Amino acid sequence: xxxxxxxxxxxxxxxxxxxxxxxxxxxxxxxxxxxxxxxxxxxxxxxxxxxxxxxxxxxxxxxxxxxxxxxxxxxxxxxxxxxxxxxxxxxxxxxxxxxxxxxxxxxxxxxxxxxxxxxxxxxxxxxxxxxxxxxxxxxxxxxxxxxxxxxxxxxxxxxxxxxxxxxxxxxxxxxxxxxxxxxxxxxxxxxxxxxxxxxxxxxxxxxxxxxx
Amino acid sequence: xxxxxxxxxxxxxxxxxxxxxxxxxxxxxxxxxxxxxxxxxxxxxxxxxxxxxxxxxxxxxxxxxxxxxxxxxxxxxxxxxxxxxxxxxxxxxxxxxxxxxxxxxxxxxxxxxxxxxxxxxxxxxxxxxxxxxxxxxxxxxxxxxxxxxxxxxxxxxxxxxxxxxxxxxxxxxxxxxxxxxxxxxxxxxxxxxxxxxxxxxxxxxxxxxxxxxxxxxxx
Numbered sequence: 566x567x568x569x570x571x572x573x574x575x576x577x578x579x580x581x582x583x584x585x586x587x588x589x590x591x592x593x594x595x596x597x598x599x600x601x602x603x604x605x606x607x608x609x610x611x612x613x614x615x616x617x618x619x620x621x622x623x624x625x626x627x628x629x630x631x632x633x634x635x636x637x638x639x640x641x642x643x644x645x646x647x648x649x650x651x652x653x654x655x656x657x658x659x660x661x662x663x664x665x666x667x668x669x670x671x672x673x674x675x676x677x678x679x680x681x682x683x684x685x686x687x688x689x690x691x692x693x694x695x696x697x698x699x700x701x702x703x704x705x706x707x708x709x710x711x712x713x714x715x716x717x718x719x720x721x722x723x724x725x726x727x728x729x730x731x732x733x734x735x736x737x738x739x740x741x742x743x744x745x746x747x748x749x750x751x752x753x754x755x756x757x758x759x760x761x762x763x764x765x766x767x768x769x770x771x772x773x774x775x776x777x
Numbered sequence: 778x779x780x781x782x783x784x785x786x787x788x789x790x791x792x793x794x795x796x797x798x799x800x801x802x803x804x805x806x807x808x809x810x811x812x813x814x815x816x817x818x819x820x821x822x823x824x825x826x827x828x829x830x831x832x833x834x835x836x837x838x839x840x841x842x843x844x845x846x847x848x849x850x851x852x853x854x855x856x857x858x859x860x861x862x863x864x865x866x867x868x869x870x871x872x873x874x875x876x877x878x879x880x881x882x883x884x885x886x887x888x889x890x891x892x893x894x895x896x897x898x899x900x901x902x903x904x905x906x907x908x909x910x911x912x913x914x915x916x917x918x919x920x921x922x923x924x925x926x927x928x929x930x931x932x933x934x935x936x937x938x939x940x941x942x943x944x945x946x947x948x949x950x951x952x953x954x955x956x957x958x959x960x961x962x963x964x965x966x967x968x969x970x971x972x973x974x975x976x977x978x979x980x981x982x983x984x985x986x987x988x989x990x991x992x993x994x995x996x
Contacts, residue, residue, distance in 0.1 A: 576996070615858065615995040639862045648855025654794040655787075663787050667863050670779035709859065 566590045566628075567612070567717060567748055572621035574604060574611045580619050581607045587765055589748045591628060591716070594739065594759045597752035599767035605752035606646070608767065609719045612750065613644040625717065628746070644719045649706030653695035657686055657705055660694050661712050668713035680711035684734050699726040704734070711738060718742060718749040724757065732757070780865045781873050788877035791850075798843035802882050803889060806839035810893040821898045828897035829907055829958040830951075835893070836886055836911065837918065837947050838940075843882050844922040845929065845936040847874050848991065852930060861995065867988035871923055875983070879919035887911050903958055906965050910957040910972055914950045917976030920983040921946050927990035949975055 566589065573583040582604035589595050597605045610616045612623055614635070625633045625641055633641055651660055661677045681687045684704040689697070694705060703726050710718055718739070724732050736758050739749050743761060751757065792799060813831055814824055851857040860870060887908060894904055925943035929935035950972065957968035 610995075613858070613862065615861070617996075640864055642862055644858055644862055646855050646858055648853070648858075650854060650856035650859045652787075652791060652854065652856065654791055659790075663783065664859065666783040667780050667787075667860070670783075670864065706855070 566626050567750075568624045568626070569612070570622050570624075572608075572611065572623060573619040574607045574616065575619040576607050576616060582767060583619075585621070585765075585767075587763070589750065589763075591746040591748060592743050592761055594743055594749040594751060594762045596757065596759070596762055596764045597750065597767060598754070598764055603767040605767055606721055609644070609721050609750065609752060610646075613642055613719050614639055615644075641715055642717050642719060643710050643713075643715045644721075645706060645710065645723055646721045647725070649702050650709070651694050651697070651702050651705050653693065655694055656690070657681065657692050657694055657697070658690040660705055661708050664709045665712040668715070677712055680708040681705075683711055683738055684708045685731070700728055700731055703727055704731055707735060707738070710742070716747050718747065718751075720749065720751045720753075722752055722754075724753055724755050780863055781869055784860070784863075784865065784870070784873045785877050785880075788874065789880060792877070792881035798846060799881055799885055802839045802842045803885055805842055806835055806886055807889065807893060807896075809835040809838065811896050814897065825898040825900055828894060828899040829903070830955045831897060832890060832893055832899070832907065833911075833951050833954045836890070836915070837944070837951065839886055840882055840915065840918055841922055841925075841940055841943060844878060844926045844943075845939050847878055847923055847926040848930050848994075849926075849935070852994070857991075858995065861991070867991050868984040871927060871987035871991060872920075872980075872984040875920040875923040875980075875987075878923055879916055883911075883915040883919055887915070906957055910954050910965075910969060913969065913976055914954050914972040915976075917972075917979035918947060918950060920976075920979040924983040924987040924990065927987040927994065930990065930994040 568588045570586050572585040573580050575581060585608060587595060597608065599605055607616065611618050625638045627633060655663065658677065661680055665677050666672055678687060681690055684707055686701065686704055686708060689701065694702065697705060707723060723735055727735060739759055742749060810831065817823060848857060851860060861867060890908060890911060891904055894907065922943055925939050928942065929939045932938060953968040953971045957965050957972065
């Protein structure tokens with residue numbers, strides 16, 4: 566579970582967002598909404614630990630309630646930003662196997678294939694990633710979520726450059742993750758069809774939560 | 778440990794498939810070494826006397842050509858964010874990058890040093906000493922260079938700033954590297970040990986500097 570209390574996020578010493586509080590228990594999704602520049606990315610990067618919070622706290626805890634110390638917290642997180650983290654010189658399969666081995670230290674070709682399958686990339690497994698289209702590269706970036714299991718997903722505009730059917734694959738992947746007791750925090754300006762979702766509106770320095 | 782090796786292996790594969798970074802370093806090294814005799818004139822004695830110094834200087838300049846891409850590529854395509862969330866502490870992450878730089882840049886440069894030495898009329902008997910000094914010395918060079926690369930990460934003119942930042946730190950390596958070739962009793966042993974010490978010191982400290990710089994660059 567992730568619990569955020571009165572968090573103020575800064576970038577370059579300037580406070581962009583203040584007074585953010587929310588909680589997400591396992592199986593819950595939080596959708597971040599707000600106009601451009603309202604601090605969605607800043608909030609996600611602060612949650613991921615890339616940015617230092619100006620004030621307030623982010624606490625991640627295990628299902629038994631024990632808090633996860635900050636230096637181990639990064640191992641509970643997946644972060645997908647605007648860029649996909651895809652290496653054009655590796656094949657699609659090599660890309661996914663790298664992340665799987667790097668994150669989980671074991672080699673599970675079936676798991677990697679299942680992750681590609683879930684995002685409709687299995688038939689492209691031997692392609693150079695340089696030959697993928699924008700949307701396919703995005704899906705390959707997202708497949709990392711499934712190749713290594715981690716309880717909390719931080720997704721920054723995951724549906725960018727995805728077509729309708731790919732967006733369905735993304736929704737299915739997130740829904741599966743939630744059913745399995747995971748947590749997803751997603752910033753998006755498209756309507757994603759997700760179960761058990763709260764919407765957090767970020768608007769000019771403050772935040773409001775509403776259940777949607 | 779698996780994560781460390783996985784990352785290192787990926788960087789080696791990428792360097793091998795790209796090729797251009799290593800190719801540029803090798804080409805620069807050979808060209809720099811081969812134009813120096815043209816500038817100095819055909820004095821073979823002079824050339825063989827200054828050959829070790831020139832080889833070291835050309836080596837150091839070539840080795841930092843490819844270093845600015847060390848973290849920049851991963852930052853540009855978003856992989857750096859995901860790497861930082863992995864099981865490796867940032868210190869080991871940068872150590873893995875430094876090791877990959879050593880293997881992909883310094884090892885090929887060392888491998889063509891006999892050829893470069895030939896161009897400068899280097900005494901063939903001195904070659905094993907030179908290679909030995911390069912092997913132990915350049916490990917530290919790679920670790921310092923990657924700390925510099927992490928520090929200039931995300932700066933727009935970072936690639937130009939980088940040599941200014943790290944070349945001065947290479948001076949002790951250059952001094953003892955060339956000192957190892959002096960024809961005095963015990964000169965090689967002493968310089969070799971000092972070079973190893975410098976390298977070990979860099980391996981032990983530079984990953985911490987690089988990790989700190991890397992965390993700042995994520996902001």
